Amino acid sequence: MTRDLFVATGSAAAEAELVSEYLVRSNLCGVDSHGVIRLMEYVDQIEKGTLHPNVQPKVVSDRGATARLDARFGYGQVSTKVAMELAVSKARQLGTGTVTVTNGNHAGRMAEYPLIAAREDMIGITMVKAYGSIVAPWGARQRLLSTSPLSFAIPAKRNPPVVGDFATSASAEGKVRVRYARGEKIPLGWVLDADGRPSENPGDLYSGGALLTFGQHKGYALNLLMEAAGGALSGAGVLTEFSGLNGVLVQAIDIASFSDVDEFKGRIDYLVERARASSPSEGVDEVLIPGDPEARESALRTRDGIPIEEKTWNAIVRVAAKYGVRTPSS
């Protein structure tokens, strides 16, 4: 159905399949904020002319282990996947590949792209300058930066890849919104109120407040690296002066260029298994590996189905009806 909607709004079959697959997999992993809830947004952008279906990224320059792509306002999923595939092919030749993407739209759950590299026995990394000004520099009271995420995947032999995938803000905006809707408090350290005071009230974010960076000054420094790599290096631009919705840098590092691949992956297994075997701290059930929560949720939801709240479902049904696409309930 998701795929049919993309076809109905102008995508060829392969593009519809890809975008659909990434959105649904995001829901499967429990990352609902990057799942089918985005359908309405994408259709809206297509209608406004800011998102162009069936547009392939263009290689603007290609030099040694690097290249620059112009996504030409096509689907971020398409341009970021092409970018990582190009990085992988450069890495196979030269040991590493680094590719930037400008004029890109929302690319969904970023972990998809480092995982492309991990499947090829490479370490994959993405640095993204995200849209929106909602995060305060460390020590500041005003919004200026974005929730710009860092993502990476490291392949193992017996274990699934180690997957880091996180915003450089202390919390995703979506999590604050959910607590706000439910009338719940948020932990101190997520949000400042309009007067620059730490707040437990999620509503303060929506009345002049700001998100904090994660890990205080360290997350702040990483956020600036995302601005520099995803924003300035890609040519997309920094802060609010930037084009598209995502400025992206992807990188693939070929393990074989540095180490025996089996030895490397065995070492990651050892690392992962030792960490997993640690005694949990007070109040914790078991020690997890980055990527575990998504993998477990995915197993559960593959079995039990993806829960979608009524409001989102109704919106999907409405937009599907508009494009003459049948939904399971219609």
Place this chain on the structure above:
Amino acid sequence: MTRDLFVATGSAAAEAELVSEYLVRSNLCGVDSHGVIRLMEYVDQIEKGTLHPNVQPKVVSDRGATARLDARFGYGQVSTKVAMELAVSKARQLGTGTVTVTNGNHAGRMAEYPLIAAREDMIGITMVKAYGSIVAPWGARQRLLSTSPLSFAIPAKRNPPVVGDFATSASAEGKVRVRYARGEKIPLGWVLDADGRPSENPGDLYSGGALLTFGQHKGYALNLLMEAAGGALSGAGVLTEFSGLNGVLVQAIDIASFSDVDEFKGRIDYLVERARASSPSEGVDEVLIPGDPEARESALRTRDGIPIEEKTWNAIVRVAAKYGVRTPSS
């Protein structure tokens, strides 16, 4: 005097000058934990035969944009500098350069190396798997991981480079030690006690406790990336099964390969100047840029001198006397 001591313990003039310069500059920046306090440790390692003066790193393999170095237990300052210079020269040719170092000793303040790249209009990054098992995986109560640091430098035009340089633990061990010696409390979130409970008592770290990762699960994920890049990829090894004191990956990304250099650096200026101009949050004097605290301390100490506590000074005098090196007070 520092330089004379290195010469007396076997270094040629250039090596003595380099190691000495980096240690003293670390003190100038206020990073005393990586300054001349290390002299005794280095001399001790030379005496034990685990640190070899005058040993240049050997290129083990060289492929495209990548290379592997074996530091052969020479000074970490020497091998890491050579690694970054090689990465820079590869980046000039191919857009990026990525070089690992195994069998390396302590390399001092890591920011020195990304700054080599930044001076060449490149983004410099270092990922280090550090010695020692003192950090608990997120959710665990036991020590397993190291304080493995990430460091990077981004050049600007009118402003000094943006410099991120931090351990992936919530605090450096040295800071906990200082509070312990002074009988002060530490903030919650730095340390777990032996029973896996959050603790404000720095002494708990020294009776079976562990450091926490910074930024909870996000710093944990980054710590594993340091193990993978600095440890497994370099061939040094992960966790406690590793050779040398530092496993290192350095990377240089040539800005010119992606963007007009002036435009890029102008954008970093804009980013930095907008962040600096933000209104501070409650209790904060001014909004800083990563790298500012070190730059300011350096200006102060260049004027006023470097304060060294008596205990450290006496230890330096003793080791200098042993090697017949004159100290200012002798």
